[in-house]
Amino acid sequence: MINKERLVENFINMAKISSPSLKEREVADYIKKQLEEIGLEVIEDNAGEKFNGNAGNVIGILRAPGKKKVLLSAHMDTVLPCDKVNPIIENGIIKSDGTTVLGGDDKAGIANIIEAIRVIKENNIEHPEIIVVCSIAEEIGLLGAKEFNIEKYSPDYSFILDSSGKPGAGIVQTPFSAKGTIKIIGKPAHAGIAPENGINALTVAAHAITKLRLGRIDSETTSNIGMVRGGEAVNIVMPEVTLHYEARSFSGEKLDNLLKETNDIFENISKEFGAQFENGVTKGYSGYHFNEDEEILSYFKKACENVGIEYSTKSTGGGSDSNVYNEKGFKALTLAIGMTKVHTKEEYIEIEDMVNTTKLVVELLKEIA
Template sequence: MIRETRLVENFLDMVKISSPSKDERAMGDYLIKVLEEIGLEVKEDNAGELNGGNCGNIIGILKAPGKKRLLFSAHMDTVVPCEKVIPVVENGIVKSDGTSILGGDDKGGIASIIEMLRVIKENNLEHPEIVVVFSIAEEVGLLGSKSFDIDSYKVDFGFILDSSGKPGKIVTKAPSAARGTIKIIGKPAHAGISPESGINALTVAAHAITKIKLGRIDLETTSNIGLVSGGQATNIVMPSVVLDYEARSLSNEKLNYLLEETFETFKVVCKEFGAKIEWNIKVEYPGFALEDNEEVIEIVKIACKKLGIASETVSSGGGSDTNIYNSKGIPCVNLAVGMSKVHTLEEYIEIKDLVDLSKILIEIIKG
């Protein structure tokens, strides 16, 4: 039932559409047209307006009164560079020409959802009520899913298509994440005439950094300082420095403890040097953990078994819209799309994986 040529052509059409975070208008218009042509009831919400973007989440509904409601979702935005994506098809693989990302993250997920919908309509397949959400600004903080009013759709389960790896991989656990800045405020002074009258903010930060936990803390927890910025000139004792920090953990308790411990360490060191601290770290999204016997997981496993595709449940170190929907009380899993080397110029996806994922989605709706 899957029409491979059509699936691939749709994917190629979409990756050519530039859709950086908060600038998804062209992609949104394309998807509205496609969903309406298939026969869905289509809406656009105000997520763009709420988050400073030019497009809202695109929502499509394929009704089936009296049946369960299933959510299928993928995000429209991509990382940069994505201004002029030139896809290359070679030996069953789609890649970019090396001057941009490909955008399989997450247009591979979108392509398989669209193919599923087309197959349903063409073959008059029985199906549950389907709610499709193509979200905005996922790459910059899951903003689209945070703004989506999922409660009003009374969804029973959700399948988010946004993981690397082969179709059949089911992400059932993902961490909470906290991000933000730590600003150390010292005191400027002339670096050559009177450095002793100043407080070098970088020195303070360096002493604190030697005392905090960074990198892999344990199997569930990580911590990182990714950016450091500050200073005015080489002849001025650095008056302030800003550290961009993030921490993640599958355990909310461990994450909170790590954040408290890190803050206390910086505070104590700042006091020793007479410096000040501005702590602006917030939990960006909550984690989730589903038991392997939950119905939403069993549905995927059964679908894969029927197709002879190996399935496995795994834990992820990254966040996705799946985190947000689970936090809103909707049991959701993140399904692997087949995307590889995402967020790089070497990104690629195998056509077979797009086909296999589409087949899995069809089996899911057939129940």
Template sequence: MINKDRILNLFLDLVKIDSPSLKEKNVSKYLCSLMKEKGYEVTQDSAGDACDGNTGNVFVRIPGTGGNPIGFSAHMDCVYPCCGVVPVIKDDIVYSSGDTVLGGDDKAGLAMMIEAVQHLKEENIPHPDIYLMFSICEESGMHGAKNMDLTLFPVKEVVVLDSGGAVGTIVIEAPAKAGIDITFIGKSAHAGIAPESGISAIQMAAEAISYMKLLRIDKKTTANLGRIEGGGATNIVTDKVSLSAEIRSTNDQTLQELIDHMKKCCADATVKFGGDYNFEYEISYPALHVDKNSPLLARIEQSCKNIGLEPKQVSTGGGSDSNILYGKGYSALTLGIGMSKVHTLEEFIEIKSLTSCAELVTEIMKS
């Protein structure tokens, strides 16, 4: 039986450890020490070196009794403000004190995996080799998963514990994301004496934006401008404006078409006003598509039913380490773990979600 007090205390200990992206060393040390004390093989990679972080991903191997190995993953970092978390329990729900996020995203996932492994051991339940990955820098661009040492995670199937939604929720589709940086280059001039000799980068940007397809494009595609910077004194025609944008879609063709559309809007604006522009983009992560005949999906759905949960397949507009792992060739999907209002000061998780998801993870881990 899942030990409610143990998983709760572990979760509370974890959220009290500061671990913003790139600075997960303290929680990493805690987890390494904990898992070594339990007698497991613990290793770390050098993923942090690739993104200027202060630690790498942590990998734990739990020897099994037979069957194909399986992997589980959750990330150690949290979004700001996440330092000095003071967890508060009210009516069997864990909140932060209101000054920070709680950090259930994704320390709840870490606690669930560890409790499930402990339960298997206590009850002598047969299971295959199990590999746990505690990843870094998920929130800041999934740099831990992108730079992971694949030799330390020798599995074909990975369950990622990192989504909202009730326990039993299974994310089977998630979009690819393109990050875009645009710079408009005009010509400065005195705005009161000779404005006609200048080229306004602000005017070019406004023209381009006015023709861009933005926000909800279709059911599975979004586009957004997140930042615009430029300008200074009102008596100077602005010669440089920078924009940052993103496009997300589960359809690769639609994603590329929107990138091309956004670029054309920029080109047309510069032709109209006589300036120039620079347009750069990067595919931050690939789309995730779980095949309906996936053995891992079937295994998880059956595990849900075995413990009285109704499995629910969903699509999401957000990315996670699952996208990166899928792109690296793993069969990966993400579970809803009951965390709510993540990335806000109102974040919370029910204690019941901690225990019921740990029970589900235990069921998935079994041979």
């Protein structure tokens, strides 16, 4: 029932289109044309305008009056480098030529959704109302999902095709997150003539960092300083330093406690040295956790059984558009689709996994109809 050649060709066509975050215009137009050809009502919202992007979320609707509503989603943007992607098929695997990412994250998810709906239409399969959302700017903070008016469409269930791992795995737990900058403002002075007249911002930061909990804090919580920037010249006592910080935890309470602890350390050490401290860390997406008896999981499990794919659940340390939709009160489950080594030039996906993911989507729609 799945047209493997058509599925692969469609994915490769999209993979070749450069679509970094907020520059999704060309791939958005390609997807709109595909959805219109299938017979969906297609619109594009204005999500990109808020962030100076050149495209909005692409939304397609396949009506089924009186039926339940199912949202299927994947994001259009990819991480860099994504210009001049050259997909190669080798031994049943699609990969790039090694100079760019492949873009399976998340164009494979879009290809799966489009092929599944084609199969539904071609075979006159009974289906729920289907809402397709191809979102923008997922990779830089789930921006498209945050701007998408999910309340307007009110899906009963949402499935986000955007995780590594074999098809059949559903993401039932994701972390709460926070990130931003921490700035220490010291006092400049000539480093060779009068260093005692200055306050070295890096020294202040270093003393604070020795007291922080960083890395893997416990089984639920991580914390990291990923970038440090500061200084004006080698002969000037460093007047300012900015630290780029993030933290995640499956426990919202643990994250709150960690953020307070981190703030207090920097605040106290800064006072001790006579420096100033600016905390620009803000909370991002909220985590979620599904119990095994959730109805959305029962549909997914049954779909896996129907097509002979092993069902499993897992947690992940990353976020996806599901985090936004769950926070807004709409049940959303992220599905693994087989993408591997994402965000690297070694990224690849097995064609068999693409076919199996598409089968699962078709079966999910049949089960919920």
